[in-house]
Amino acid sequence: MNSTRPFSVLTAALLAPIALVAQAPQARAQTLADALAQAYANNPTLLAARAQLRAVDENVPQALAGWRPTVSITNSFGYLDGRIRTLSQGVDPTDPQRQVGVTNRNDRTIATNTVVVTQPIFRGGRTVASTRRAENQVLAQRARLLATEQQVMQDTVTAYVAVIRDQELLRLNINNEQVLTEQLRATNERFRVGEITRTDVAQAESRLAGARSQRARAEGDLQISRATFLRLVGLPPGQLLAPQPLRVPFRNAQEAALAAAANNPNVVAALFDEAGARDNVNIQSSALLPQLSVSTQAGRNDNQVLNHSRQTFAQVTANLTVPLYQGGAEYSAVRQARQSAQQARQTVDDQRRAVVQQATQAWEQLQSSKAQVDSVRAQIRAAEIALDGVQREAIVGSRTTLDVLNAEQELLNARTSLVQALSTVVSQSYALAATIGRLTAGDLGLAVDPYDMRAYYNEVRNRWAGLGDYSGVAERR
Template sequence: MCRRGLLAFSVICGISHSLSASAETLKEALAKAYLGNPNLEAARAELRSVDEGVPEALSGWRPTLTLDYDIGKSRNFVPNTTSSFGESQNRTPKTASVSVEQNVFNGWRTESGIESAEQAVLSQRAQLLSTEQRIMLDTGTSYMDVIRDEAVLKLNQSNERVLRRQLEATRDRFEVGEVTRTDVAQAESRLSRAIADRIQAEGALTISRAAYRSVVGDFPGTLGSASPLGGLPANKTEAMSFAKAGNPDVKVAQHNERSAKTAIKSAEGALYPSVDIEGELTRRDQLSSPDSRTEEASITASFSVPLYQAGGVSARIRAAKQSWSQARKDLDAAIRTAVQEAAQSWERYATARAQLDAFTAEVRAAEIALEGVKQEAQVGSRTVLDVLDAEQELLDARVSLVRARRDVTVASLEVRRAVGTLVASKLDLGVKLYDPSINYKNARDRWFGTSIGTK
């Protein structure tokens, strides 16, 4: 292999992306996105908001305490029968009361509300994992896109330099009559095409770098070469099976279905009696005499039986049942979609691996062919166009090889996303993992306070 072939082959292997102390690895990029991506942080905040639905539902078991205080001012004029003057009486009435109300039974609506809120939390946790997987896939894809486009740009820059030298050599040969004006025009045409390809490669790299910054947070520096991720299923059948149980979108649909089923019980609770107990302590002070102060304490049990609610409750029950039916169909659809994505991602992965082997062989063959054509051209059995065609075929093969390497790694990420393992907890990123149970535990048992957590 000639010196130029060795140089180009080293470019394909990612000479600027070889692992070094300063190169950023794929896992480091994934860790950056996990810790700082705003979309992921927003999804965590949304989960913390959903956590608050549980203490809100639990409030149905907790008493309500109310303090009422009234104060007024009055003046009464009382006529005097023995004189022409009357008597004025000034009063400042005050009333203070404290009441406590506790629900004892409400048709199991509190229990249903708690269960529904807990299912909503589990559903949102699964949704967070789905968002996390999307961010991880976007990060990995943009990482590999930058590596691919940098390598393609280097190949095009190298090809442009070679064609520029070849054009100069062809012009020199034209001056001495070894080639025709047509050969020069062909060399000029190929150089112009190489310049256009290089410009296109520069634009593609700029776009990929911007996409990387959008998901990771900063522009890429020196990126290390990345291999396909491990931890993949053994085959397509296993991937489809794992997707049914592990895909976060399936888990979201499962919890939504359970929540919808619980909503039926909550709606039916309005048909049952309700029992409440209320205690009240009242103090009234007229301030007109020492004997004007009164105190009163009472406790009341109320029992309410709904007889007819104008059809509204029945309508809500029917609507809840229809929502449950919808949720079950959504679950079936989510399972089918997950299985389809697993099968498709596996096929893309298998196809990319096969293409990688084929393009590797194509590059080797194209290199040999180019050397042969150049040697034949030196003895006059090949034209300048033949050499240009062989060089273009080698460039195309090398670009295809670079893209195939990117496709294999991205396809492995897609497989892991389909089966639900493209998450930080299973990627060994070496960062502190977000624990959604911390905020949930703190929120569940809070009776007072409006401060919030951010973790």
């Protein structure tokens, strides 16, 4: 029987794990670092998350607009068909004392031009609270972008490892089919000379049919993994080099859980969401406070009363509005905002518990997979020895064909388990890094142009006007 070593590169890699850095590229082969860099630059989910952050950045200039004046120009132009009717005496020559109504036409073109400048002075604290809330929304969205980036990195690692795993599983199943084909040929030869019965031939045929089914399934699984890789990375997988697992700086699950509770992007986003929810209470409360503004108005009215007349004016007014009672909706909005702030506080606790659970699960799965690798290696060594013994004993007639088939199947199962355990070790090491917020392009040392989350924010924060698309500034280093 042919003996092969499954997932050999990953087996060697487990003996020399590295820190949170990606593997160096090799000639004519695609490394995990190459796939991660390609996903970082082209993954649609990540690109959409960056666009969403830029949209949230615009909340800040919208809030700051509360400090700025508003300027409006009102122009109107029209035609007035007017009539003026008066009582006049002496119009009737037959009776000079009689008063007669006289109508005079007053048709004219009218025009109005007005410029109004309003400068807010005090809005009940709404502008200050809105700006703080917008800043917290931006920081929360930045954390969510990091979470999305980590998720894309983790999914890419999983897809990359899945392609290698399914390639190895397909190779094992092809090898098993070849071995069982040879086994069936040898069984038929022994049946012809009368050494075994037809039952032995049927058992060999059954196992071969099952092996063909498993090989077809493995081919389908590989194509599915390749399609997932293409969706995440944007390129089909080529010759993939088996990656090394990451080594995280923790000695136990408790340390990993504490780091996740403090650094996980989802927890950070929830904290800023809570701060924004508290700011919203102040925003809603501002509707109950006085509002002060200054308005300047200048204008010109042409032919408003009489033809060929013009009226010009200019005025400055201070406007103070003190709300007394407005139906009660404002009080309800304040109460509602307070309840939303309580909800945000509970969400923070929920996120912390969730990431602690995720970190603990990733740690335990990583440790159990490493232990499984050692156990399965010992199982493979014992299964290889057992298979060799059963094959020799079958030649002299002390073992049946079924015993040989069972020994071959046990060895195949052990090798399959080793491939799956090795892939789990790699995937869970990256999953553990993601739970503690250390699976970004910077942490992995990818050779990419980093996306600057602050560039667009700095570009638009103090802009008073402009319709341009400034998203390109975030891509420039």
